[in-house]
Amino acid sequence: MGKLTLTLQERCVIAENTMSFRFDLGGQAWAFRPGQFVRITLINPPFQDEKGAARSLSIASSPQEPGLLVATRMTGSAFKRVLGELPLGAPVQVAGPFGAFVLDNESSAPAVFLAGGIGITPFRAMIRDALDRGSSRAMTLFYANRTPEDAAFLDEFEAWKHQSAGFRLVAIMSQAEKSRRGWTGRTGLLDAALLRETLGDASRPAYYAAGPPRFMAGVQAALTQAGVRQEQIHEDEFMGYP
Ligand SMILES: Cc1cc2nc3c(=O)[nH]c(=O)nc-3n(C[C@H](O)[C@H](O)[C@H](O)COP(=O)(O)OP(=O)(O)OC[C@H]3O[C@@H](n4cnc5c(N)ncnc54)[C@H](O)[C@@H]3O)c2cc1C
Structure with a gap:
């Protein structure tokens, strides 16, 4: 577990009202297990609401893929609006990985x-x-x-x-x-x-x-x-x- 500052590398519309965000690890070593999540905190967001500047989002990329991929519904909350407009190269703070929702790779059960x-x-x-x-x-x-x-x-x-x-x-x-x-x-x-x-x-x-x-x-x-x-x-x- 740790806290990293990562920069936004790519942003895509992947479904109705839904976007993915890929962050660059910048060569930093970082390990996680597929199924875990991170807590992303916006740094000095231009606007905020009472729900704050951080959200838990599952990691959507595999450890073999480059960077860290997350995806979210763009609900219009202050967090999502700021994230949706974040310029490429802008930093965010990422804490984690968290959670035990992971595949048991020892098991052969379907x-x-x-x-x-x-x-x-x-x-x-x-x-x-x-x-x-x-x-x-x-x-x-x-x-x-x-x-x-x-x-x-x-x-x-x-x-x-x-x-x-x-x-x-x-x-x-x-x-x-x-x-x-x-x-x-x-x-x-x-x-x-x-x-x-x-x-x-x-x-x-x-x-x-x-x-x-x-x-x-x-x-x-x-x-x-x-x-x-x-x-x-x-x-x-x-x-x-x-
Ligand atoms: C383990 C885990 C994994 C998740 N993975 C994903 C994912 O991959 N993609 C995704 O889109 N979402 C995911 N979520 C949900 C995500 O964290 C957000 O809650 C969700 O996206 C809605 O956020 P919002 O900004 O649209 O809504 P909002 O309603 O603005 O925010 C909801 C968030 O605000 C908090 N909150 C509510 N009321 C208050 C209050 N009065 N004061 C302070 N905080 C408050 C809630 O705890 C919640 O985290 C995950 C949640 C968990 C727990």
Whole structure:
């Protein structure tokens, strides 16, 4: 754990109201495990609100990728507005890594990832890391969004399916009818029927769920209904979202 000053290297719009930010490590040695998060503090922000100048954000990059990648919904909060307008090369303070939401690499049990919206960030790190290491572990990503336009990194996951026979993607949209680009994939909510249909025997995998509190409540109910035991489930709740 430590505190670093990193500079903004790249900023991209990656989905509706959603941006990614890559920070340059500037040659500093820094280790983390995929699934962990950092606390980013803005330095002398031009404006602030009562919620302050720092937020916890999951690391979205794998340790093999350059720099530190985070991604967030641009909600209009003072923090997000300042971050969204930060000039390239500007410094921020980064504390961490924090958290124990990490894959057990000793286990060979299939890994099932359940992501709600921006809860995808720690899974991008875990999946990219597994692919970078040539891991043969079976991984299934359930990725729930309202529309495909809302689904950050979706194109990457579609491409990664072809990089590893062990990686399966099940993307599901709850408001597909609102999509401008159209969606011919699965629609509805991530429920017990979808888990059973995709996984068959639900008793073996290790489950990792991340997202806003409302998504987490729904997923917890679906997992219980599908017969998954509590000790099989690891959770990362993105507090601060509804
Ligand atoms: C482990 C973890 C990982 C996360 N990873 C991500 C991620 O990868 N991407 C992402 O977008 N979000 C992530 N979040 C959520 C993120 O920290 C923010 O809460 C969220 O992005 C909403 O921030 P906001 O500025 O849009 O909303 P706001 O409502 O402005 O801010 C919410 C934040 O303010 C704090 N807060 C609320 N009320 C007050 C108050 N009165 N005084 C002081 N503080 C207050 C909350 O604790 C919360 O951290 C993560 C959260 C956790 C805990």
